[in-house]
Every structure is written in C-alpha cells, then in structure tokens.
Amino acid sequence: MKKRLVVLTGAGISAESGLKTFRGADGLWEGYNIMDVATPEAWSKDPVLVQQFYNERRAQVLKAEPNDAHRQLVALEEYFDVHIITQNIDDLHERAGSTKITHLHGVITYGQSSKDSNLIYKLNTNEIKMGQLCELGSQLRPHVVWFGEPVPMIENAATICEQADVFMVVGTSLAVYPAAGLIDFVPSEVSKYIIDPIIPPVRNYKNLIKVEASATDGIEKIFKELIADA
Template sequence: MKKRLVVLTGAGMSAESGIKTFRDADGLWEGYNVMEVATPEAWHANPVLVQQFYNERRKQVLQAEPNTAHFELAKLEEHFDVYIITQNIDDLHERAGSTQITHLHGIITYAQSDRNSNLLYPIEGDELKMGELCELGSQLRPHVVWFGEAVPEIETAAAICATADVFMLVGTSLAVYPAAGLIDFVPVQTPKYIIDPKIPSVGQYQNVIQIEKSATAGLKEVANLLRENG
C-alpha cells in the first residue's frame, strides 16, 4: 500500500508561474484594495468592480502554465497516495495532472450562485458577466472564498491532514487562518517537509525538515528524497 503524502500549497507554489494570488503587506492585491474586491460587503456595494477584478485574475490564470513544482507533485502519485490541499484559487495543480485536490479558497474557473454557494458552474472562457444567473435566478459570482466568509472545506482538509504518513508545506507563510492551523492536525511522528525561501515559524512542531528554497527547487529536492527513502 502506498504511503499517504499530504501537501499544503500556498501562493509561493504558483508565483513561479507568474501568478500573484497573495495579499501584499500594504493591503493591495494587483493594485486593488483587498477590502474593495474580496469581501461580501464589496460584492454587495460594487458587484461590477468585483466581477471585473476576478475576470482579470481568471485571464491571468488561464494564460499561466504549471511550473516544474506542480509537475513534480503530479509525478509523485506514482509512488505515493498524494492529497493536495491548496490555498490557491488557480487550476494549475489540475492542469499538471494531480488528481486529488482540495481547494480551500475556491477555484476561479468556476462560478457559484449568490444565493446558494453549493451551486457551482464551470465558466466558459475567461469572463463571468453581470446578468448571468444560476438556476435560482440569482447572479453568478466567482467561486472564491472572500475575507470574512467561512471556509467550507476546512474540516475535510483537517481530516486529510490527520491521516498523513508524510506531510509537505510548500510556498505558504502560515499567516492566513484557518488554513495555517492545518499543520496542527498532522500526527506528531509524521515527517514534515517545509519548502519556502522564508521558512515560517514551525519551532513548536516535531520531525520538521526545512528546505529554504523556492517551490520549484525545493520540491525537486524533496521529491528525490521521498522517492529514495519511501
């Protein structure tokens, strides 16, 4: 039986594909004030602006390509039962060939009903238009978890982390909750590989191997180690 490898990925995973999916320190995201484009209040105040913002992000995602780190994770499925939990809203893990992915914060290539968030629809092309409605007659919005909204998949992700034989953290600062708390569910004895140019504070955890490199360089190194050691 294959060991279960659980991987939590953040913005650093997609950065080398040219996607800036994270909030800058000054509260701007691609030149926009986060609170004006990524909250339920923003959607109700100015849905046209919010829709425009995510249409631009979607176009950026569709133009991007998976990088070698995405492909390394997909290849590890030959040796491990790989579960990816991602904070990213892009579809690069899917396009690289990974098959078991939990999107904590939604996925930008889908729309959801403004009335019932369980009603999801794939978006054709890169634009979601005002006036496009769900089956309940409500406006479609991006399938993205905004600041101030619950994270529907967090319990699923926590349960997956609790079953990890090997755990990997790639390209995340562990600053955004509740995702940052997922490492607390990983069994104490499980090896934990942390890959990031700036390693987050993980001193309270046991069996941690720190790889202070970018996602592409670090994942190549760790993938080779895992294949050798099992």
C-alpha cells in the same frame, strides 16, 4: 499500499507560473486593496468592481501554465498516495495532472450562485457578466471564498491531514487561517517539510524539516529523500 503524502500549497507555487501572490508587502493584490475586492461587503457595495477584478484574475490564470513544482508533485504520485490541499484559486494543479486536490478557497474557473453557494458552474469563458444568473435567478459571482466567509472544505482537509504519513508545506506564509492551522492535525511522528524562500514562523513541531528555497528548487532538493521514505 502507498504511503499518504499530504501537500499544503499556497501562492508561492503559483508565483513561479507568473501569478501574483495574494499578500504583497504593501497589502495590495494586483494594485487593489484586498478589502475592496475580497469580502462579502465589497460584493454588496460594488459588485461590478469585484466581478471585473476576478474576471481579470481569471484571464491571467487561463494564460498561465503549470510549472516544474506542479509537475514534480504529479511525479510523486508514482511513489505516494498524494493528496494536495491548496489555498490557491487557480487550476494549475489540475492542469499539471494531479488527481486528488482539495481547494480550500474555491476555484476561479467556476462561478457560483449569489443565493446558494452549493450551486457551482464550470465557466467556459474568462468572464462572468453582470446579468448572468444561476438557476435560482441570482447573479453569478466568482467561486471564491472571501474574507469573512466560512471555508466549507476545511473539515475534510483536516481529516486528510490526520491521515498523513508524510506532510509537506509549499509556498505559503502560514498566515491565513483556518488553513494555517492544518499542520496541527498532522500526527506528531510524521515528517513535516516546509518549503519557502522565507520560512514562516512555526511552532517547534516534532520532525520538522525546513527547506529555504523556491517551490521548484525545494521539491527537487528533497525529491530523492521523499522517495526513499515511500
């Protein structure tokens, strides 16, 4: 039986595909204040603006291509039972070929009901139009978890982390909770790799290996070491 490799990915892995990271140094995302486009209050106040913002992001995602970091995670499936937990709302892991992916914050290529978040629809265009309704008659909104909303997949993700034989964090500042707390569910004896150009501040976890590098370079650096541990 293959060992379970659990990988928590963040915006840094998608940045190498040309997608802007969620948290810029100026607190803006693509020139927008996050609170104006990524909260339930923003949707209530100006749904047209929010819809336009995510339509633009969706178009960017659909133009982007998976990069070598995504592909290296796919290659690791030959040696490990790889489970990816991603904070990203793009579908680049899927398009690269990874088979077990948990999206914590939704997937932008889907829409969801404004009335019932369990009603989710695959989109076949890059935009959701105002007036485009779910089966309950409510406006479709992006299938994205906004600030102030529950993260429905977090318990499932925590269970996956509890069962990790190897754990890797790639391209995340570990600043957004509850996702940032998933490392606390990983057994203490498990090797924990953190890959990022700027290693985020973390507690002094046992068996912690810090790799200061981009997602692609970092995974490449430890690829042989990982395989040796498979």
